[in-house]
Amino acid sequence: MLELPEVLTLSKQLNEHVAGRTIEAVFLPTKPHKFCFFEPEPALFEKQIGGARIERAEGFGIYAEMIFDNGKRLSVDDGINLRLLTDDEVPKDYQLRLALSDGRNLVFTVSMYGGINVHEEGYFNKYYIASRESVSPFSDGFDALFAGRFAEARPNLSAKAFLATEQRFPGIGNGCLQDILFAARIHPKRKVVTLSEDERAGLLTTIKEVLGEMTRLAGRDTEKDLFGNPGGYRTVMSKNTVLSPCAVCGSTVVKESYMGGSVYYCSGCQKMVE
Numbered sequence: 001m002l003e004l005p006e007v008l009t010l011s012k013q014l015n016e017h018v019a020g021r022t023i024e025a026v027f028l029p030t031k032p033h034k035f036c037f038f039e040p041e042p043a044l045f046e047k048q049i050g051g052a053r054i055e056r057a058e059g060f061g062i063y064a065e066m067i068f069d070n071g072k073r074l075s076v077d078d079g080i081n082l083r084l085l086t087d088d089e090v091p092k093d094y095q096l097r098l099a100l101s102d103g104r105n106l107v108f109t110v111s112m113y114g115g116i117n118v119h120e121e122g123y124f125n126k127y128y129i130a131s132r133e134s135v136s137p138f139s140d141g142f143d144a145l146f147a148g149r150f151a152e153a154r155p156n157l158s159a160k161a162f163l164a165t166e167q168r169f170p171g172i173g174n175g176c177l178q179d180i181l182f183a184a185r186i187h188p189k190r191k192v193v194t195l196s197e198d199e200r201a202g203l204l205t206t207i208k209e210v211l212g213e214m215t216r217l218a219g220r221d222t223e224k225d226l227f228g229n230p231g232g233y234r235t236v237m238s239k240n241t242v243l244s245p246c247a248v249c250g251s252t253v254v255k256e257s258y259m260g261g262s263v264y265y266c267s268g269c270q271k272m273v274e
């Protein structure tokens with residue numbers, strides 16, 4: 001799933017390689033996917049964005065969005081795979097294909113579930129609004145947001161839940177949080193109320209540093225970009241490193257199921273504190 005570093009990478013690539021092109025044709029899903037959600041129904045896309053010119057793209061939270069010269073916007077959420085392909089490269093099955101004026105295609109597929117939406121500014125969807133209104137970890141306002149979220153934390157809230165649930169920090173999900181918590185030396189299941197002042201400050205710093213590094217390197221190596229290439233950031237705690245030794249202390253990288261997903265952590269560096 002895309003998280004903030006990948007969404008920012010995708011929007012940057014769309015600005016560099018797709019902005020200025022016009023939508024020549026809209027191709028509907030070749031094989032409907034039960035968990036690909038469209039708004040409105042894709043049959044209406046042609047009327048809304050057919051012939052429109054892509055002016056620019058933006059990335060925020062878990063969304064990447066293209067903005068057209070007719071005021072329409074096309075946004076995709078974190079579950080959509082968006083690729084820029086030649087006609088020869090277009091797969092047989094896709095959820096949406098936009099033929100561009102430069103002869104290439106934007107092709108949308110979904111792995112588990114995802115949403116493709118065409119709308120105007122001010123789209124009303126709770127996840128979209130949370131992402132749109134989110135405070136970027138790279139902006140000045142993030143420290144105050146982080147402090148506020150901490151002040152609201154319930155006693156039983158774990159570090160993983162704090163970072164990745166309830167839309168507290170749209171764009172930080174179950175991928176990025178693993179490396180953030182490793183860098184902060186915090187166990188994913190540790191209750192945030194047990195963190196010392198120094199550990200809280202350290203977590204705030206590592207959120208900015210790790211997301212910054214992931215973004216600078218065009219996303220994580222567990223995700224792919226507009227061209228299908230994996231990101232340049234090598235994940236430290238992920239499916240790619242499980243059971244290998246921790247680079248810092250040599251302990252084994254552990255994978256456990258937790259809160260409807262997996263957590264990866266170093267049992268040496270990230271001690272559980274009750």
Ligand SMILES: [Zn+2]
Nearest residue numbers: 246249266269
């Ligand atoms: Zn370690």
